[in-house]
Structures are given as C-alpha cells and as structure tokens.
Amino acid sequence: MDCWGAGDDGTEDATNLIDTGGARVVALADLFQDQLDKARENFNKIQQEKGYAALERSAAFRGGTNAWQQMAGSKEVDAR
Secondary structure (H helix, E strand, C coil): CCCCCCCHHHHHHHHHHHHHHCCCCCCEEECCHHHHHHHHHHHHHHHHHCCCCCCCHHHEEECCCCHHHHHHHCCCCCCC
8 A cells, every 4th residue: 555665654644544545554564674663553553443453563574675575475465
C-alpha cells in the first residue's frame, strides 16, 4: 500500500488512509529495522483501536531495494 517505506512519509500516508479511507496495513517494508519497529508500533496502536489484529513481526520485511519483493512474495501476506 505504500511505496515510500515505513519511515515518516510512508507512515504518515498510511495512517491517513487508515483514518479516512478505512484501509488496513497488513505488512511493512523498509531498509532500516528501527523504522520498521517504529511503524509497526504505530500501526498496531491505531489499528487495534479499530478492532484490527496486530501486525506480526513476520509481516515486517527489511532489506535494500528488494524488501517490497519479499513482502509481495510472502504467502503470509494477504494484500487483496
């Protein structure tokens, strides 16, 4: 749902979609582990307030330019 990674811009954009568009974050990808941890904590708080399940650690993909490919290819991520 986000092509900017889990950093500040990506987290802000996705948060706006959750708040106004009824979206749900099901996975995260970023180059940096600290950004993934911060974003996961943020989305878990927001989404649990809406009754959604927490994001599992296995739904956070870290890597260079291929993190999104790992996420898209995961059998654990339902991104319909």
